[in-house]
Amino acid sequence: MTTGTTTPATDGSEHPAVELVGIVKEFPGVLANDRISLTVRRGEVHCLLGENGAGKSTLMNILSGMVRPDAGQVKLDGRVVEIDSPKHAIGLGIGMVYQHTSLVPQLTVLENLMLGEAEGIRLNAAHAGERLRELGSSLGLDVDPKATTGMLALGQQQQLEIIKALWRGSKVLILDEPTSMLTPKGVAELEQIVARLKGQGLAVVFITHKLHEAISMGDRVAILSQGRLVGAIEPAELRSATHDELQERIIALMFGGQAAQATGVAELTDGVEPHLPRRALAAEPALELDSVTVEPGPGEIGAHDVSLQVLKSEIMGIAGVDGNGQRELAEAIAGQRGIADGDVRLFGHSIARLKVAQREKLGLRYVTDDRIHEGTVGSLSVAMNIVLKQIGRSPFWGRGRIRYEAILSKARELIGRFDIRTPGPETRVAALSGGNIQKVVLARELSFDPKVVVYSKPTYGLDVRTTRSVRRTIREQAREGVTSIVISTDLEELLDLCDRVAVLSRGRITGVVENGPSAQQRVGELMVGGKST
């Protein structure tokens, strides 16, 4: 029943490593897990596949003790257990690598690994160092034990996470979207590690929303949709069927056979064709960055000597792994932070010395990736958020006083145009869903005569439908002559949208690629090649 391994584990029990039976978990307003049953076996990689919000992470958080189920059973080695805390889960041999890092960035590698150990009073660094070498060599990894964790490259941090998850002798390893922060090279390394672990008889759960990953990494695939288990692919089928057959089958499972409703396919499948026909662009530059350098803040990379020319009505993508200076660059363009050197020009005029509000008035817009804490004020109404960058300007303000009628009527108009699902213009933004909050942000940034718009991860964390509508909006804007810069960590998104893609690595532009058939490979090369690992 297991693939490619010889180990029916040393404890010799016939029970599977993990059995989840009828798990139900409800959060306010969301049924995250609806009677899900799942079996994970030793020496096997079990992929959990589904869109964002399908309930994958919740299910695994139940296993790791972070979340307690409302109903259902968890069995380990055939025994029913109630996992009430992460500590308990660790004690039971369940190691989890979280999607967002669970390392303490301020501590050293060794300190992070020793965190949570309960033996003795003193920290036993010598013993821990020994164990790190041991585990590292069995996985083929080499991490400096004295390095400050926050200073490690993201790929290394994730390797450290895996070591940490195995530190106390785990029998089950859960990886939650482990490839989302990795370069292609990092993904390849991860695949090797997972293969070794499988060989050592571990049960591995691999959570992903990428179909090709599930097919290539999994010995078994479970497909989740809207909190329910909608299908599974057995090892035999995975081995025998071709990639395309499997893809078709999984899509059918996910969307209930309605091929016409395959709106989510684009997000899940690989190798999307560029949706924009090659367009003839006017040679007029809209936004020019000329050797822009941004000083890094604490924990940041900054931007160094960035030069980029974006033509009018062009969609320019900026690709790169998160934390390579994207935010620094975007904020420098928007005027939210100063530049140490270089120049920023809008239609030929330098705007480097202008403040945020002045740039906004000239038609420069910035759709931030932090839509909750930065892009909106949750305690204010939808209507107020829509005019928040117009404070003090007519027609919404007159002689310093608010004109509610003008604001409300504008808000009603934009709510309709951007399809914002809200009880009314006076509802607090905090009460809306993430997708609708993003639409509020877009409504504000794309109204009042935009000329150049910087989008930072515009579809991050959104459901498939909203993602499509956001991308459609970006394309429509481009067609109307608005210049766009799309910063994204999702290469498929960039290839879907952009005319050209620039690659940002360690705060520098390592190259600009025309979108086309070979663009994906060239961007991938630039992302890896630009790294000094």
Place this chain on the structure above:
Amino acid sequence: MTETTAAAGLREPPRPGEMTGGQAQLGRVGDFFLRSILPLVLALGTGAIILAAIGVDPIQYYKDVYSGGVQFAAWQDSLMRVAPLLLIAVGLIVVFRAGIWNLGIDGQFLLAAAVISGIGSRFEEHLPNAINLLLLFLIAGVVGAAWTIVPALLKARYELNEIITTLMMTFIGINLAQILVKGPFQDPTTTTPQTRAFDFTALLPSIPGTESASRRWPGVHVGVLVAAAAAFVVWFLMSRTSLGLRLQVLGASMRSARHMGLDVPRLIIVAFLLSGFFVGLAAATEILGVKGYQRADWNPAFGLWVVPLVFLARLHAIGVIPYVVLLSLASIGGDYAAQNAGLTPQFTLLLVGLTLLFMALTEWIARRAAGGSYLPGASYRRHRAEGAG
């Protein structure tokens, strides 16, 4: 969380700038009771238990508070105390709404008081009374505002935590006020460390119809009207103007404010200066309306008393008025009751502290039931989270 609950006289449909959620489950009345009344009741109850524990009849004590604060001519004293407390309250509302903790009230207050009582009595002969008073109010406001400049600049420029800097400034301010009173402003005709007393006629006139034959003071001074006007101005500022909205955006999240193109350093400084200005005016009403001079050891320490009130009133400048009236009554009547019971008047401070403690508690309950919070702490939290993320 909303402006509407505490402001009984200001019911109107919610406006776009206001928060309207969070009351669905509790209902408006329940929410108001839980967040704005219950903490007071619990504090008074606990206070009664403490009184009983140290052998004082709580019912008699609270009765004394009432009679000492209202009966005979005491209501005039209570009413006059409203003036400084209300001015401090509106000053706090401005900064708290901007998400800033100005905890340096006492230093700002005493320093402003020392300056006007020191210089005021010197040029009272040279100027017409009305102009003199106007000028002194202005000076007091400016001094109060000036004492916020250091924390304001440190926060605006370096994002230095204002809780610490305003507290340090308040201790410095209190000592500096004492140095001023004992030094340059010392009344040469007495050895008591105090300033020269104002001429009786140079003080604030009283509101017609509030005079009482049995009292030394002619009646309730017009400073109370100044305070009421200030409350209206701040209410208007915060709810109707662009500056008010800017301050609220800043209070919600500093990062949002930057993103929206607001001049964050300038707003921080404006909020601080406004609050210091109102605190300075509070000092002026107390010196020019009640005291007439300043002793070196005088420190009413109004500052922290007012903090719970503005939270109970949801940072609403008009809504805070009933609470201020209640506190004024408790502080005037409390002195009398404490004297009767042989206690220290600090019991009132205990009640204030307990109110704040219970308010935190009911806020927690309300947040669980309805969501949302009006505490500036919520925004502080978010700043920190942003800094960490």
Place this chain on the structure above:
Amino acid sequence: MTTVLAATGVFSEQALTALVAGAILAGVPLMFAALGELVSQRAGVLNIGLEGMMLMGAYVGFVAAYHGGSEWLGFGAGLLAGAGVSLLMVLFCVRWGLDQIVTGIAITLTCEGATALIFEAEFAESRPTLGATDKVAIPGLADLPVVGGKGESNGSIFTQPLVVYLGLALAVLVAWILRRTHMGLNVRAAGDAPGSLDAAGVSVFATRSWAVLFAGALAGLGGAFLAIVGAGLFQDTIVGGRGFIAIVLAMLARSRPLWAVVGAMLFGASLSIADWAQVAQINISTDFVFMLPFLLVLFVLVVFGRRAYLPAALALPYERGTR
């Protein structure tokens, strides 16, 4: 200028001894409170109620020492009282995740009111005082000039009550615990990334609760020292902002306990300038002297404030699953 100062005896042995002794006398309470606050801040709890905890410790410690006739009873009682008050902080801020600043202010106000009230009710007439505390003179070293302090009423570095030496040892111990033990590692992680600590299987609640209790206990001990050794009496203004200074000291010490000790002694010195000036027969306003430590804090904040280290999750309540 120098000649004038020398003539008035600024650098006379007597004056310098008074300065050193005063620095320790005023610095030790700050040291205790700052050590506690440092641990609490390191664990992610900004304890603004420190002032109130010191005050409660001062009152209870004084009463216990007065009735029990032993300073150790007083120190113990003060310690427990401070810890008792900090239980409120544990319950409100760690357990329920309420606003740490509001709760801290409330605790300080409540303690100010409560101690004044109870003290007045109990001792309004008598206003008792305590005798001088026994000092331990370290053999040999106590005979040194200035730093020895043998026979001086307030001693000097090598003639101090035993509790002072214990306090210094505690600072070393805390430094060791923070750097070298599991407990210390947990505390540091609780302040920097509580979610990670939780994921590692350690209770954030427990770690933070103990840290806050420790802070309360030490603040209480500091208050008790202030009343028993420092003043020999209780009055409601006895703490007078020292709790707030200790908070700043803890921030500036950047999680290094020994720096907190040095800082506390420096501020102690500035508080004791009045004694020194008296011995040296210099006439400066006591108001000015009382203002000095706050001016000094402000100055230090202006100069070094940007480098004050604050844990990433300071003042943020932790709730599982909301990272």
